[in-house]
Amino acid sequence: MKVGFIGLGAMGSAMASNLIAAGHHVTVWNRSEAATEKLASLGAKVARTPDRAAQGDVLHSMLANDQSVREVFLEGGLLEAMDPGIVHVNHATISVALARQLAEEHAKRGLGYVAAPVFGRPDVAAAGKLNILVAGHAAAIEKAKPLLEVMAGKLWPMGDAPERANVVKLAGNFMIVTAIESMAEASVLARAYDVSAADFIALMTSTLFASPVYQGYGKSIAEQRFTPPGFALPLGLKDVLLAQEAGLAAQVPMPLAGVLRDSLVEALADGGQSLDLSGLARVSERRANLQQRKK
Amino acid sequence: MKVGFIGLGAMGSAMASNLIAAGHHVTVWNRSEAATEKLASLGAKVARTPDRAAQGDVLHSMLANDQSVREVFLEGGLLEAMDPGIVHVNHATISVALARQLAEEHAKRGLGYVAAPVFGRPDVAAAGKLNILVAGHAAAIEKAKPLLEVMAGKLWPMGDAPERANVVKLAGNFMIVTAIESMAEASVLARAYDVSAADFIALMTSTLFASPVYQGYGKSIAEQRFTPPGFALPLGLKDVLLAQEAGLAAQVPMPLAGVLRDSLVEALADGGQSLDLSGLARVSERRANLQQRKK
Amino acid sequence: MKVGFIGLGAMGSAMASNLIAAGHHVTVWNRSEAATEKLASLGAKVARTPDRAAQGDVLHSMLANDQSVREVFLEGGLLEAMDPGIVHVNHATISVALARQLAEEHAKRGLGYVAAPVFGRPDVAAAGKLNILVAGHAAAIEKAKPLLEVMAGKLWPMGDAPERANVVKLAGNFMIVTAIESMAEASVLARAYDVSAADFIALMTSTLFASPVYQGYGKSIAEQRFTPPGFALPLGLKDVLLAQEAGLAAQVPMPLAGVLRDSLVEALADGGQSLDLSGLARVSERRANLQQRKK
Amino acid sequence: MKVGFIGLGAMGSAMASNLIAAGHHVTVWNRSEAATEKLASLGAKVARTPDRAAQGDVLHSMLANDQSVREVFLEGGLLEAMDPGIVHVNHATISVALARQLAEEHAKRGLGYVAAPVFGRPDVAAAGKLNILVAGHAAAIEKAKPLLEVMAGKLWPMGDAPERANVVKLAGNFMIVTAIESMAEASVLARAYDVSAADFIALMTSTLFASPVYQGYGKSIAEQRFTPPGFALPLGLKDVLLAQEAGLAAQVPMPLAGVLRDSLVEALADGGQSLDLSGLARVSERRANLQQRKK
Secondary structure (H helix, E strand, O other): OEEEEEOOOHHHHHHHHHHHHOOOEEEEEOOOHHHHHHHHHHOOEEOOOHHHHOOOOEEEEOOOOHHHHHHHHHHOOHHHHOOOOOEEEEOOOOOHHHHHHHHHHHHHOOOEEEEOOEEOOHHHHHOOOEEEEEEEOHHHHHHHHHHHHHHEEEEEEOOOOHHHHHHHHHHHHHHHHHHHHHHHHHHHHHHHOOOOHHHHHHHHHOOOOOOHHHHHHHHHHHHOOOOOOOOEHHHHHHHHHHHHHHHHHOOOOOHHHHHHHHHHHHHHHOOOOOOEHHHHHHHHHHHOOHHHHHO | OEEEEEOOOHHHHHHHHHHHHOOOEEEEEOOOHHHHHHHHHHOOEEOOOHHHHHOOOEEEEOOOOHHHHHHHHHHOOHHHHOOOOOEEEEOOOOOHHHHHHHHHHHHHOOOEEEEOOEEOOHHHHHOOOEEEEEEEOHHHHHHHHHHHHHHEEEEEEOOOOHHHHHHHHHHHHHHHHHHHHHHHHHHHHHHHOOOOHHHHHHHHHHOOOOOHHHHHHHHHHHHOOOOOOOOEHHHHHHHHHHHHHHHHHOOOOOHHHHHHHHHHHHHHHOOOOOOEHHHHHHHHHHHOOHHHHHO | OEEEEEOOOHHHHHHHHHHHHOOOEEEEEOOOHHHHHHHHHHOOEEOOOHHHHOOOOEEEEOOOOHHHHHHHHHHOOHHHHOOOOOEEEEOOOOOHHHHHHHHHHHHHOOOEEEEOOEEOOHHHHHOOOEEEEEEEOHHHHHHHHHHHHHHEEEEEEOOOOHHHHHHHHHHHHHHHHHHHHHHHHHHHHHHHOOOOHHHHHHHHHHOOOOOHHHHHHHHHHHHOOOOOOOOEHHHHHHHHHHHHHHHHHOOOOOHHHHHHHHHHHHHHHOOOOOOEHHHHHHHHHHHOOHHHHHO | OEEEEEOOOHHHHHHHHHHHHOOOEEEEEOOOHHHHHHHHHHOOEEOOOHHHHOOOOEEEEOOOOHHHHHHHHHHOOHHHHOOOOOEEEEOOOOOHHHHHHHHHHHHHOOOEEEEOOEEOOHHHHHOOOEEEEEEEOHHHHHHHHHHHHHHEEEEEEOOOOHHHHHHHHHHHHHHHHHHHHHHHHHHHHHHHOOOOHHHHHHHHHOOOOOOHHHHHHHHHHHHOOOOOOOOEHHHHHHHHHHHHHHHHHOOOOOHHHHHHHHHHHHHHHOOOOOOEHHHHHHHHHHHOOHHHHHO
C-alpha cells in the first residue's frame, strides 16, 4: 500500500521500518529532518512537508503528545490537505478530549480515523510485536489492518469510538506508574529493615509479579540506576495527568492517581526531569530519609 | 524427623500433609479438633494440647494472626513447655513487632526460632511449591531446611533477623493489594468510557501484567464475582495495617498504603466482610456511581 | 471617575452598585442583559457591547472563570478595543497561567492591568467589606485604588506580578475546601459514635475554629442542608483544579488537594452538581455507609 | 471537696492549682516527684503512691497517653485501691478502645467514671478557661461538676457513653492537624510564586481563618519557627493514629487522616521529634525543594 508516516522518534522509526520491510511504499515526514535519513536509507521517500506524506491509502502518525498532534493536524492545517480517501491511524498517547475532537474533525471532512495507541518499547516495536489497541469505524480499521498487523504482536479491538482506545492506553499507563510507585514504597520499607532492594525485588518479580512491567522497572529500582530513561518520568506524569483528566470528565474518582501525581511532581522538584519513571524510588527513599540514616 | 504442626487451616493442612507424605513423623494440634481428622487419616498423631506437638526436632506453626500466635505461644504458655532443643518455624503473617518479641522470647529460653512466612494459596501449598521467606539463626534454619524444602518451590533467605522475613511478607502483600486497587480504579475508568472490564483486564493481564497476582484477582474483577473469597478482604486490610505499622515504626511514609486502607475500610462499611480482596472493585464502582448511571 | 464594569453576577452587581453609590460614572456590560436593569435603575449607563464599557479611567471585570475571561478579552477582541489609557482591574478567580498571559497581553498593548481577586460573599460585597488582593504595577494600582477602596474592607497588596494575587486566591480557596472536607470527615467520625453533627460542629466552631469559614460551612453540615449553594460545589472543584495546576507548574506537591479533588468528583458522580461545597459531607457519610447502618 | 489529682504535667499542674485556689482539699501524685513541689507550696497534700490520692470524692487524672493510663490504673492496680464511692474524672486524650475498657472496668467495681478531655493549652488551663468535653453517667458528672466548672470556660456535655467525649477530642485534634497541613501546603504554593509565608498567613488568619488554631500555628509557619513545641509533633501523630483507629473500629474512611499520617511520619524521618506540630510546614517545603531552588 501507499503509506505515509509522520513522527519518527524511536517508536515511529521502528514501526515505519517494519512497514518498509513488509514491502509497502512509505513516505515519511518528521519535524527535524535528521530522523528521516535512516528511513530513507531503507527505502522511504522523504517528504518536505507533512501534506506530502498524507497522499495515499493510510497515514500513520506517532507524535509525542497533544500539543504536537494539535500543531501538525489542527493548527498546521494538515487535515485540510489530506487525500480525501485516506485513513489516518493515530498511534500517539493523547488525551480523551483531543481524541474526541480529532474523531469529529476527521468525520466532518469525510476522512477515516483510527485510534491505535500501542504498548511496547522501541525494541518491541522493532520486532513487530507491539500490542496495539484499535478503535474506529470498521471500514477504516479494515483498510489499515494489513499495516497494523505488520507492526503488532496482537491487535486489541476496542470498538468504534476512537477515544476508547485512548482511555484504555491511559488506564494502562496509570497501572504501570502505580506498579512502580508500589515497588518504590515497598522496597524502601524492606530496606528500612535491612533487606536489600535487590533481594526484595528479585523475590517479587520472579514470583507473584513475574511480568514485564515489574521486571523491567524493578531491575532499575533494584540497581538504583535511573538513567538513561526508558520511559521518561515527565512523560509518566503527563500520562497520569491525562488519566486524571479522563477520570474527571467521566466523574471517576481515582485516589491512587492523586498519590502518583504528587510523587511525580516531587521527583521533578528534586531534579528528576531526565530520570526514568523508576526514579520514583528516589522520592520514597527521600521521604524516609533513608540515605541520611544509613550514614 | 519428629515434627509438630500447629494450626491446620487450609494452608497448614496442606503443608502438614506434605511433611507426612515425605516420611516425617508429624504430630498435629489445632484449636478445633475437626481439622485434625484428615491429617490423622494420613498418619499424623493428634495432640490434645499444643505442648504435645512441641516435643521433637521442629515445631511448625501456621496461625491466623498476631492474636492467635500470642494466645498460643505467649499467654497460653507454650513457650515454657517446648522441648528445649526444638526449633520453632513460624509461618504466620504477623506484625514486625510481634516477630521481634517472639525472637527475643525464644532466644531467652534457648529455643530456636525461624520466621518462615509463605507466598502461595492452598493449591500451591498442596503442590509443595510455596515461596517461603526464611530468616533466623543459621543453625536453626539448617535444622528446619529439609522440612522447608518439602513445602517449598523455592526458599528465599532473608538473613538472621526473623522480622526481616515478616516485613518482606507484609511489603509483598501491600504490593498485592495495590495491584488490585490499581485494576479496580483503571477498570472503572475504562467502563465509564464503555470499555468492558473483561476486555480491559484481558488485555492488561495477558500483556504488561501477565503475572499470577494480576491474572488471579483480575479474573474476579473482570467477572465481577467476589465470592467465595480466595484472600478475604478483612485479611487484606489486616496486612495493610501491619505494613503501615511497620512503616510507622521505621519512619517510612507509604502514601499508597493510606489509599488502600481507606478503600478497604469503605468496602467493609459497604458490607464487604466476606468478599474476596478483589471486592475492592466494588468500592471504585460505587465511588463513580457506575451502577446508577448505567440505568 | 469614569468606570466600566463587566460581569454582573451576584458579586459584580454588588461591587458595581457601590461604585455608583460612591459617585462614580459607571458603564456596565453583561452577556445577558437582564442583569443590567438593576444597575441602570441605580444610575449606570448600559453598554450594548463590552468595548463601550472600556472607554474611561478604569475597567473592572468580574467574570466566572477562565473561559469567560478568554472569550471576552482575548477571543472577543476587547483588548484591541480598550481605551489606551485605561487600567483593567480583573476580579475573577482565574488560573495562574491565564493571569500571566493577560499580564503580557495588556503590557504589549500598553494597557494597565491589575489582578484583584476577592474574598467574600455577595453580602460582604454589598457592604463594601471585601478582602481584595491586589497585584500589578504600582501606577496602575494607584489609579484604581480609590475604586478598590470603595469595595473593600481591606486591600492586601501582593506585589507587582499579577499572578501572585491569583495564586493567593487559589491557595485560600484550597484552604476553604480543606476546612470543609475536614469537618465532613470529623463529623462523620463523631456521628459513627452517636455524637450528633450539630453538637460536634457547635463545639468546634465556637471554640478552636471560631472563624467565618468554619461557622458558615459548619452550619450547613450540622443541619445537613446543602442547598441552595452559597459556594457551588462545581466551582469549588474548579478552584481545587486550578490550585493543583498552579502547584504542578511550580512543582509543589499538594497531597491534600488530591484528596479534595477525589471527594469533589465523587460528590458530582453522586449527583451533587447543584449542591453547596458543604455537600462534601454527603460523600463522607456515604463512604461510611452511615445512612444504611442507622436504619 | 476532697479531691485527688494524678498527672502533673503543664496541663495537670495548672488545673490542680485552680482546684486548690477554689478552696478544695487536693492530694496530688505524680510519677516524678519534682512536679509536686509547686503544688505543695500552694497547699496540696503530696501522696507517695497513687492510691493515697484516690481516697476522697473525686479523682482527676491527666496522664500523657494510653500507656501511662494503663500502667497506673490497670497494670498498677489503682482501680482496686480506689475509695469505693469516688468518681474518676479522666482528662487524658486516649483511644476510644481504652475509653471503653476503662468505662467497663470502673463499672464492674462500682466506681464512677467520667471522660473529660480538654481543649486548651497550659495558659488557658491556668486561666480556668478550658473547653471540657464531658461524658459519663449523670450522677457521676453531677458530683464532679463543681470541680469541672472551676477549670472550664465551658463544659460540653456529650452524653453518657464516656468514649464519645474521647472520640470528639480525637476528631477535634484531627481537624487541628488538618488545618496545619493545609496552611503548610498553601503557604509553600504561595512561596513558590514569591509571596512570603508571612504575607499569606497574615491575610488568611485575619480574615477567613481568624480563629485560635489558625492564628497560633499560622504564626509559627509565618515565622518558620518550630521550636519550642507548643503541641509536640509526635503527640500530633499519636492523635492522628488514634483518630484513624477510631475510624477503623467504626468503619469510617478518613482520607485526610492518611495524608496527615504520612506527612507526620516524614517529619519524624527528617528529624522532627522535638518540633512543634507546625513543623509540618518543613515537610511541604522539602517536598517542593523550596530551599534548594531559592539558592
